Every structure is written in C-alpha cells, then in structure tokens.
Amino acid sequence: MGFFHRHRGLTPYLLLLPGLAWLAVFFLVPLGFLAYQSLQSGTFDVGYAFDWAWGNYWDALQRYHPWLVRSLVYAAIATLLALVISYPLAYWIAFRGGRWKNVLLVMIIAPFFVTYLIRTLAWQTILADQGPVVSLLRDVGILGANGRVLATSTAVVAGITYNFLPFMALPLYVALEAIDHRLIEAAEDLYASKLQAFLRVTLPLSMPGVVAGTLLTFIPATGDFINAQLLGTPKQAMIGNVIQSKFFNLLDYPGAAALSFTLMAAVLILIAIYARAIGTEKLTG
Amino acid sequence: MTDMLTREELLRRAGFGAAMLSIPGLAAACGGGGGGGSASSGTQKLADTLRFSNWPLYIDVNEKTKTHPTLDAFTKKTGVKVDYVEDINSNSEYFGKIQGPLSRGQSIHKDLIVLTDNERFLALMIDRGWVEELDKDAIPNISNLVDVQKHPGFDPDRKYSLPWQSGMTGIAYNPKVTKPILSIDQLFEDKSLKGQMTALNGFGDTLGLVMLANGDDPSKITDASFKSAIDRVKEASDSGQIRQFTGNDYAGPLSKGDLKACIAWSGDIVQLLPDNPDLKWVIPKDGGIIWTDNMIIPKGGDVFTASTYMNYAYTPAVAAKIAAYIQYVTPVKGTKEVLAKTDPALAGNELIFPTDATLEKVHLIDPEALNNQSYAEQWAAVLGA
Numbered sequence: 001m002g003f004f005h006r007h008r009g010l011t012p013y014l015l016l017l018p019g020l021a022w023l024a025v026f027f028l029v030p031l032g033f034l035a036y037q038s039l040q041s042g043t044f045d046v047g048y049a050f051d052w053a054w055g056n057y058w059d060a061l062q063r064y065h066p067w068l069v070r071s072l073v074y075a076a077i078a079t080l081l082a083l084v085i086s087y088p089l090a091y092w093i094a095f096r097g098g099r100w101k102n103v104l105l106v107m108i109i110a111p112f113f114v115t116y117l118i119r120t121l122a123w124q125t126i127l128a129d130q131g132p133v134v135s136l137l138r139d140v141g142i143l144g145a146n147g148r149v150l151a152t153s154t155a156v157v158a159g160i161t162y163n164f165l166p167f168m169a170l171p172l173y174v175a176l177e178a179i180d181h182r183l184i185e186a187a188e189d190l191y192a193s194k195l196q197a198f199l200r201v202t203l204p205l206s207m208p209g210v211v212a213g214t215l216l217t218f219i220p221a222t223g224d225f226i227n228a229q230l231l232g233t234p235k236q237a238m239i240g241n242v243i244q245s246k247f248f249n250l251l252d253y254p255g256a257a258a259l260s261f262t263l264m265a266a267v268l269i270l271i272a273i274y275a276r277a278i279g280t281e282k283l284t285g
Numbered sequence: 286m287t288d289m290l291t292r293e294e295l296l297r298r299a300g301f302g303a304a305m306l307s308i309p310g311l312a313a314a315c316g317g318g319g320g321g322g323s324a325s326s327g328t329q330k331l332a333d334t335l336r337f338s339n340w341p342l343y344i345d346v347n348e349k350t351k352t353h354p355t356l357d358a359f360t361k362k363t364g365v366k367v368d369y370v371e372d373i374n375s376n377s378e379y380f381g382k383i384q385g386p387l388s389r390g391q392s393i394h395k396d397l398i399v400l401t402d403n404e405r406f407l408a409l410m411i412d413r414g415w416v417e418e419l420d421k422d423a424i425p426n427i428s429n430l431v432d433v434q435k436h437p438g439f440d441p442d443r444k445y446s447l448p449w450q451s452g453m454t455g456i457a458y459n460p461k462v463t464k465p466i467l468s469i470d471q472l473f474e475d476k477s478l479k480g481q482m483t484a485l486n487g488f489g490d491t492l493g494l495v496m497l498a499n500g501d502d503p504s505k506i507t508d509a510s511f512k513s514a515i516d517r518v519k520e521a522s523d524s525g526q527i528r529q530f531t532g533n534d535y536a537g538p539l540s541k542g543d544l545k546a547c548i549a550w551s552g553d554i555v556q557l558l559p560d561n562p563d564l565k566w567v568i569p570k571d572g573g574i575i576w577t578d579n580m581i582i583p584k585g586g587d588v589f590t591a592s593t594y595m596n597y598a599y600t601p602a603v604a605a606k607i608a609a610y611i612q613y614v615t616p617v618k619g620t621k622e623v624l625a626k627t628d629p630a631l632a633g634n635e636l637i638f639p640t641d642a643t644l645e646k647v648h649l650i651d652p653e654a655l656n657n658q659s660y661a662e663q664w665a666a667v668l669g670a
Contacts, residue, residue, distance in 0.1 A: 130541060247381060249661060
C-alpha cells in the first residue's frame, strides 16, 4: 500500500507536474524576466537598472502606435483572407475528398517542410516585376504598365496569408470532418434548401474550427516581421520589425520588452472582445 | 498488487525524471558554468577541438565530399579537430545571442568567432573585455598581415583581433536593363532607376557611400556630415527612388532584372558572376567603403589553440586556398604570389587583389560613429523600424 494509494486525490496533480514545470521554466520565468526588463531604464553602455520605468510603455504606445495599428490591420486582413480561402478548401476535402483526403491534407502541409524564410523568399520570385503574375495583372489592367506588387502592402499581406494558411485550414478541416452527415440529411428532409442547411447546420457546427483557426492565424501574424522585411518597404514595417531592431540593433532591451508586452496586451484585449462576441463555447465545441 | 507497485514506481521515476530535467535547466538559466573546458592563460597545450563559428560560404569547400580541405589539413598537422559551424548570419543577431552569457561572465563555448568592423558589435566586444588577448608568440605569421590592416581604430595594436577577409561596398548594376551606374549621385537621382534600386540596411555601407558622394569623410563622421547623409537617404526612400533596404538578399532580384542597380558587396557579385556574367560591380566615382571581418577569441575560449589556427590561416599557401574558393579580399601578404602560380586568372582579379589605385579609393568607416546610439536610432527610423 503505497503513498499514492492512500492519497489518490493527489495523483492528477502529480501527473500535471511535468507540464506545469515545463510551463514555469520555459514560459513563466522568461515572461517574468521580460516584464522586469521592460521596467528598466538606462543605456547599453552604462547598463540597465530596474526602476519602475513605466515611461517605456508610454513611449511604446505614443511613438509606436502606428506600427501597432498597422500590424493588427495586416494580421486581420490576412486572417480574413485565409478564412475565405481555407473554408471552401477544407469543406471540399472533408466532404468530397474521399480516398484522396490524406493526400490533399499533406498538400496543405507540404509548404511547411520548407523553412519559413525560404517560403517567403519564394514569394519574391512569384511576385517578381518580370514574373508571370505581375505581367498578367498588368495585361488585365489591374496594375499600371510600370506597376509592381513587390515592396507594397499587398505583397506583405499576401505573404502573411500564404504563410499562415495551414493554421487556418487544418482546424477548419477537423471541425468539418467531425460533422455528422445525417444532420445535414435531416435538415434537407425537413425541406431546408442546400444553402439553408449549410447556414443553419454546417456553418454553426464548424464554428469551433473557425474560432481556433482565426486565433492560430491572427496571433502569430500580428508579431510577424519576416514578410514585412522581405516583401515590404520601410512604409510597411510592422511592430515585429521595431522590436527586432530595438533588440538587436539598438540594444534597447527595456524598450523592446515594453513593446512586446504592449503587443501582447493589444492582442489579448482583441481576443477577449472576439471571444465575448462569439462565445467561448464555440472554441470548445 | 504488482500492478499497483509498478504504477507507483513509474510515477516516482517520472517525478524524479522531471526533477532531473529541470534542475540542470534551471542551473543553466541561473548561471554557473565557467570556461568551456579550456585554459585561458599560460598552458601551451592544444585543445582536442577548435570550436569555430563563421559566416556561411566563407571557407573553402570540397564540392564532392562537402568537407573543408584547409580545416582537414589543419587537423592532420596539429591533431586538433575543428568543430566548424556556419551560424553567423548577422553581426547584430549573433551579438544578441552571445551577449547574455558574456555579460554574466559565462563562456559561450567558442574558441573563434568572426565579426565585421562596419557595425558596432566588434568594437563593443573588445571594449567590454569580452575577448581574450591573442597569443602572439603562437602567431609568427602575423608578419604577413597587410599594412593597411595593422592599426584599426577598434584595436590599434591588433591585440585582440586578426582579419579573416575583407570586402568592399560599392554599386552593382545589371547592364541588360540599365545604362552603367557609376556614381551615388546617379543611383539616387536618376529617375529611370526609381523603385528599381536598393540600398543596404547597414548604416556604414549606405551612409558611408553617401558621405563620400557628399564630399565628406566617412572615417571621421561629424554631426553635420551624418545629418546631410541621412537626410539624403531618407528623401530618396520617401520619394520611392529606393525600393527597399536589404541584407544580401539583393542578389536574386538584381540578377533577374527586377533591380536595375543596388548598393552591393564586392564578394557577392563575384560569386554571382558564373551564372550572370553580365553583372557589373564598381567602386562609385566618389569612392567606396572597405570593411573587414575579424577573428576574435571570445572570453573563455582556448587562446593557444585559436592562436595556433590563426597562425595557420596566415600561411600564404592556406590563405590562397581559401581566397581561391570564396573570392573575397585576403589580408595575407604573399597570397597573390602563391595563386599566380596555380591560378593566374584569379591572381589578376581586382576584386580579390585590389590594386593600390583601387585601395586608395576605398575608405574605412568611423568606429566611433558606429557606436553612437543617437545615430543608430536615426538610422533605424529611416529603415522604418
């Protein structure tokens, strides 16, 4: 009769221990350190010291709000585009994929086997001024004769959409795949049109996938800096670029930390509003 | 019962395992750890392994075996294995990675790293005392160091650093899509290049060239010369003349013709030439910038072993093998003479062995200005971040 037999109630907590220890060491401790650093003042040359320097946050908001807003807008557009592109894709694979389902899913994930940086650089080739995409857009008159896509906001948003598409498509697929087809048949038996059945049965049942997909896309997209750096100009710089530059080039660690927290707060607030509007039960199904 | 006991044991082991996992993790996070199994002074004994971090594509490679012949020859000669890692892609990012441990007095487990003198980080490493002094008794070949490199501002007596290779910053253009672009004035003002030229995101590279075009001296930067240069770059960027600020990712767009011209490094263009024989690289009419990647021994590295390697790399025969492959400017005297026998075409290449006339046209960047925080912030603002 061992210890665990006598204290059965403890077992679940002990099982949680490795996970909690992991979170504490690799998430909470660095986060706490980042918070501590964000309230330091000084310079790299004389050293940084902790003195409740809330000014770093004021500076982050006041000087860098255009970058923050731009990042949120780009991420929102990219998330919406990813949703619009992924939904029919996931729907088709889930309902019509048949024995090709697995192959089609692998095709969605396939780009992930190439590193992020290379995938983004590939877009420099796809959208090249002399390339087929831009020639076509010029021919149909969407772009002027000397118009270009690279080094514009369009290129940056397109790059983000592309890079995060699988994060949207996979949760959507999982949600759609789990739908019991008999429910749709029942709706049609009860004289619902195809559209009505979709709007009142399929779509609501797929909402957990939509919510999970939007969160998984929007959150990392807001902090992205690779797309803005490789596909944009200084006018498209995002908050991630500012944080990167502050940390690596300017050695302004407190400023970079405060900006990171400001970004985190902005994203959390937006997600709280989103969750409240749409209902958290949608995420858990 | 046995089942119960097994589970119990399993849980205990799991708990113990987690503790084992996290304790070293915590210890590593909280400090501890001194020198990386190396002696910093006195002992004239070679380590088993030389831990060497360098930039990608910056040493000779045997294309068939994917090995580095000069490093293998070093191992054969000294018995020291070389743990050669190409993990330096950017001075700032590498510095960001190593500054934490170094500032806490910990070793970064490297014996030799390579940083560039046209950014603030090399000078910072030396000023902070985060490097070991070279063991010059082990480097008699230091006499082969070219004269221009003997007394740089950041290390006037070469106590801590030795050049690995140098390169020049100038203008590259693609003659298939533009007329020759020979000056910064032309690059910044010719409307036919609007939106089809890029500048480098390194402050020393781009501002240095603009200062020369403005008639200012980039090796002695003043507030006034800084301001007129940065204003000029900002204007060109705001007007859309400059399409982007890049690292070495200009190479693809330039060879494809998306870019007509750009500010570029000499060595990159030499490496692009085999596939794009038309590309041209020139020192701008008003002068170019020269920069040098320097080997340093980070604190805690094995001084004797690293110095022994430096001595080996400063043998003209070895330097010739490296230069023949990577095609940057070598700092080792006598290399050209060695190459003249084996590969006369390379020995005659001006981008690898610049003539005195060329060297007169290229300038060093002021190390003081590189470390000026206000300048760095103003430059970051022009880059958009």
